[in-house]
Amino acid sequence: DAGVIQSPRHEVTEMGQEVTLRCKPISGHDYLFWYRQTMMRGLELLIYFNNNVPIDDSGMPEDRFSAKMPNASFSTLKIQPSEPRDSAVYFCASSFPRITEAFFGQGTRLTVV
Amino acid sequence: AQTVTQSQPEMSVQEAETVTLSCTYDTSENNYYLFWYKQPPSRQMILVIRQEAYKQQNATENRFSVNFQKAAKSFSLKISDSQLGDTAMYFCAFIDRDDKIIFGKGTRLHILP
Numbered sequence: 001d002a003g004v005i006q007s008p009r010h011e012v013t014e015m016g017q018e019v020t021l022r023c024k025p026i027s028g029h030d031y032l033f034w035y036r037q038t039m040m041r042g043l044e045l046l047i048y049f050n051n052n053v054p055i056d057d058s059g060m061p062e063d064r065f066s067a068k069m070p071n072a073s074f075s076t077l078k079i080q081p082s083e084p085r086d087s088a089v090y091f092c093a094s095s096f097p098r099i100t101e102a103f104f105g106q107g108t109r110l111t112v113v
Numbered sequence: 114a115q116t117v118t119q120s121q122p123e124m125s126v127q128e129a130e131t132v133t134l135s136c137t138y139d140t141s142e143n144n145y146y147l148f149w150y151k152q153p154p155s156r157q158m159i160l161v162i163r164q165e166a167y168k169q170q171n172a173t174e175n176r177f178s179v180n181f182q183k184a185a186k187s188f189s190l191k192i193s194d195s196q197l198g199d200t201a202m203y204f205c206a207f208i209d210r211d212d213k214i215i216f217g218k219g220t221r222l223h224i225l226p
Contacts, residue, residue, distance in 0.1 A: 031212055042218035043204060056213060089156065093214075101148055102214055104158035 006092050006105035013112055018080040021108045024073055025094030033102060034067055034077050035091040043091070049075065082112045115140045117207050119217035126195055127225050133180075134190045134220045136205030143167075145208060147181070149190045152202040152219070161203070164188065192222075200224045 005024040013019050025032045033048040047057040052069045060067070064083070069075040079086055089109050093102040117138045126132040138147070149161040164172045164181050171179050176196075180189045192199055205217040 033214060035216075043216040045213065045215065048213060050212070055211065091158065093158070095212075095214075097212055101150075101160045101163060107156050 004092055004094050004103050004105035006090075006108050008108060009106060011108060011110045013082055013110070015083055015112055016081045017112075018078065019082045019086075019110060019112075021077040021090050021092075021110070023075045023077070023092030023105060025075070025092070026103055027073065028096075029094035029103075030097055031095045031102070032069060032075050033091075033093040033095075034075070035093065037089040037091060037107070046077070079110075082110075084112045087111050115207065115209055115215055117205050117215050117217035119203075119205055119220050121220045122218070123221040123223070125223040125225055128195060128197060130195055131191060131193045132195055132222065134192075134203050134205075134222065136188045136190070136217055138186050138188065138205070138207045138215075140186070140207065140209065142210055145210065147179075147188045148206040148208070148214075149177070149179070149188075150204045150206060150216075151199075152204065153198075153200070158204075162190065195224045197224050197226060 007022045031050055034046040036044045046059045047067045048055055049069045065079055067077045089107045091104050091107045093104045095102040119136050145166045147164045151159045151161050162172050162174045162177050164179055171181050176193045178191045202219045202221050204219045207215050
């Protein structure tokens, strides 16, 4: 397996634009996590899914953020409209139930200007 | 709320020395998993070591070992014979019974030649 695949690796967009981040988890993993990493806050859990169903989205900062997992092999994190304070590295990770660790993608560095 | 605290934002040690990174966590659960992840400049999140809370024996992986004190809710990472390649951000993480993975804010470790 190629691991967790995220796209794009880098995204630069203007304030107010819609941004969509994509993630392909490792085949067979039940869980998918979206994290945001900043210098100030470290790694924050935004939302996670179990078997494509959102379990906890309490970390999603505002209604501007939304996430979907239409099937077991694909998830998106959307920000609409984007703001400069959304600039961060966004990670997707997947795992089996708690027995093993989470496997991370390479992250998407988002810059909103 | 379940939290993970890493009290050392940044550390520096000479190559070949031993260094210990501290981590404390807060939970009311009895069974859980703890992890240390390494994030080198490449941004990739790499699992260093894992500890299951019901196991009293401290986990060891080559030069990496942990000191797990369940009653004190402490989970420190010891790196022996440190190498230049150990330079990275290190994150302590906790998995709760809902399989949610919570990270500390990280410790930036510099190994000096």
